[in-house]
Amino acid sequence: AEYGEFQTFQHYFIQINLSVALDMTAMPTIRCGVSDMPVVGLGTWQSDPGVVGAAVEHALNSGYKHIDCALVYGNEAEVGDAFSKVFNAGSVKREEVFITSKLWLTYQRPDKVPVGCTKTLTDLQLDYLDLYLIHWPMHLQPDTEMGNFPMDAEGQPIPDSSSPTIAQTWAELEKLVDEGKCRNIGLSNFNIQQIEEVLAIARIRPACLQVESHPQLPNLELLEFCKKQGMAFVSYSPLANPGSKFRRPEQVSLLENEVVKKVATAHGVTPGQVLIRYQVDKGNAVIPKSVTPSRIVENLAVTSFTLTQSEVDELSAISKDFPDPGYRTCSVKHFGKHPRYPFKNEL
Secondary structure, X not given: OHHHHHHHOHHHHHHXXXXXXXXXXXXXXXXXXXXXXXXXXXXXXXXXXXXXHHHHHHHHHOOOOXXXXXXXXXXXXXXXXXXXXXXXXXXXXXXXXXXXXXXXHHHOOOOOHHHHHHHHHHHHOOOOEOEEEEOOOOOOOOOOOOOOOOEOOOOOEOXXXXXXXXXXXXXXXXXXXXXXXXXXXXXXXXXXXXXXXXXXXXXXXXXXEEEEOEOOEOOHHHHHHHHHHOOEEEEEOOOOXXXXXXXXXXOOOHHHOHHHHHHHHHXXXXXXXXXXXXXXXXXXXXXXXXXXXXXXXXXXXXXXXXXXXXXXXXXXXXXXXXXXXXXXXXXXHHHOOOOOXXXXXXX
């Protein structure tokens, strides 16, 4: 139903897109391994089948040059159809777009890594990925009737019985780079100790860390660590998941926070744009998710203003309203007993 507005307001969105193109300065990039990553991308987590393809198509036609995907999102085939449609039309070239995907937990055995990557490339209708991430540091038992989320009778995750090490998994990702299937490889949802494990054995260093980050959970220590290691830092859930199915009843809306609204008013922008620009001004990339056409355009239009350092610091201080390290909306605590769960200090 939401995408009826693509036709109903087609002229309206064309006008918005043209004005954004005229008003925005060039989208900045950060270095990610051997590539330049546009700092604002479109996230596709929790974007449902039936709407995600239209969202990706609209984003690419509106100027996005960075799309974030993952096998476990269950929508890569539809995203791939959108890629094919836009790239074949010729207005946007494949090589102009930075595309990320992620290796799921049931594909971390050495022999399963290329299987997972091949499935993603096939579904996305691509020859290569710009960035391929290990989605979580945990592994799960592959090839069960429960698919991507094998759980035992007590609702606990079933670790891979072969216990693949991160070193084994990482070596297979390095082979994918050697084969030209991935330009860069990196990590997602790893803690500092787990990143250090990879750095200690890596032939190809991780180009990137992708984690949840926003003023309720700024992850400043992790950010500083990544900067010292020369790793790009990518924020997912930068608005703290206001519409997430994982939202907890006690969650305080970051979009309604008085500090966020004050900064937005000062710059004449929306609270959402402030939260996206907050990441950009910290030197990060950021991948807000939306399937609403007007919001997709709005989220990209953050290059016409900058936050002062005092505003960035004031926004980061919002995390002090919560127990250290802040309020994590994507904690996947149902994996909390896994031996490689990354946030055990928060349980």
